[in-house]
Amino acid sequence: MSTSTTLEAPNSGTWDGGNEPLKASYGKLMMWFFLLSDAFTFGAFLIVYGLTRHSHLPYTGDPENFTFSTEWWPIPEKVYNAFPGLHGMDLPLAFVALMTMILILSSVTMVLAVEAGHRMDKNDVQKWLLWTILFGATFLGCQAWEWAHFIAGDGIGMTLSDGTQIIGANLTVNQYGPPLFADLFFFITGFHGLHVFSGFIMLIMIFINTVNGVYHKRGHYEMVEKVGLYWHFVDLVWVFVFTFFYLI
Amino acid sequence: MAMHADHSNDFDQAGDIPKPQTKVIWKTFFILVALTAVEFLFAFTMDAGTLRNAIFIILTIFKAFYIVAEFMHLKHESKALIWSILIPMALVIWLMVALISEGSYYFESVKNYFN
Incomplete structure (x- = not known):
């Protein structure tokens, strides 16, 4: 075999590689199919949450008199009711609302960076990427606080029938309900947080490249688009985690 | 030589950058915020039950549609x-x-x- 075949004109027929049915670049297609596989992973996590929740006793009493017990699955509003700096106040879902807003805002600044990339506007790309990095970091900070609070507990805890006091949460016991409740909290929000973190690292990498003019020299900002796809996917997953973990 | 040409290009370009087209982006943002606000409204005013869960799931699918279709641009692929x-x-x-x-x-x- 000689190398002469590679020097021939590019193929242009329908069945010899000349056809481009999806009309998207290789990199974007691969990002889409990676995200599809990632959606399967997150889908499986959330489905396991549904399975576990349906195989536990629901709380059927008056929500006003709700107490934590290993007997039944907790009401999310009663678990996630703390806010940094406002100790002891009952603010159901307030902090998670803030986190949701931060992530949606970061998605908007990301799409603005992609839009600026289409116009080859280097300064705008830099500006919007920096905002996205800032919102991403804020979200990660919020999640760190939420985890710390969830692990440390509210200080009151749960008393078992044999008098044992449980304060806070770990992988084997937690004060909020059945052990699997805390396990799923750690795995699902943790896996999502890991995605936010890797997106944050990628954003810093493309920010440095943008500042150095790498994409400007290349003639297009497609890398910003690809990282943008990933970042929006992280937001998309949060929309589902938010509904199935915090609202329902 | 090539490096030098690229650098001068950076400065020349400032004049002919098109205006940003961000109307659709902000519209999508406000739709997402509004849907989230509606979810909270239901969370605080309605008792838990199958109906409320169904409302949450439908609103979530709407939010997912706007993120995937507009932000991820899938609608235009x-x-x-x-x-x-x-x-x-x-x-x-x-x-x-x-x-x-x-x-x-x-x-x-x-x-x-x-x-």
């Missing part, structure tokens, strides 16, 4: 790409129905075993 992303998601829906009914069955059988 080719039909073949749209379907090659959406059709495999049907497997997730099948798994969800299968495993959640499995969980309910497990719950019923454990409860009946002890009663």
Whole structure:
């Protein structure tokens, strides 16, 4: 075999590689199919949450008199009711609302960076990427606080029938309900947080490249688009985690 | 030589950058915020139950649509790409129905075993 075949004109027929049915670049297609596989992973996590929740006793009493017990699955509003700096106040879902807003805002600044990339506007790309990095970091900070609070507990805890006091949460016991409740909290929000973190690292990498003019020299900002796809996917997953973990 | 040309290009370009087209982006943002606000409204004013959960799931699907269609630009891609992303998601829906009914069955059988 000689190398002469590679020097021939590019193929242009329908069945010899000349056809481009999806009309998207290789990199974007691969990002889409990676995200599809990632959606399967997150889908499986959330489905396991549904399975576990349906195989536990629901709380059927008056929500006003709700107490934590290993007997039944907790009401999310009663678990996630703390806010940094406002100790002891009952603010159901307030902090998670803030986190949701931060992530949606970061998605908007990301799409603005992609839009600026289409116009080859280097300064705008830099500006919007920096905002996205800032919102991403804020979200990660919020999640760190939420985890710390969830692990440390509210200080009151749960008393078992044999008098044992449980304060806070770990992988084997937690004060909020059945052990699997805390396990799923750690795995699902943790896996999502890991995605936010890797997106944050990628954003810093493309920010440095943008500042150095790498994409400007290349003639297009497609890398910003690809990282943008990933970042929006992280937001998309949060929309589902938010509904199935915090609202329902 | 080439490096030098690229650098001068950076400065020359400032004049002919087109105006940003961000109307659709902000519109999508306000739709997402509004849908989230509606979800909170239902969370605080409605008692928990199947109906409320159904409302949450429908609103979530709307939010997912706007993120995927507008932010991820899938609405503007080719039909073949749209379907090659959406059709495999049907497997997730099948798994969800299968495993959640499995969980309910497990719950019923454990409860009946002890009663």
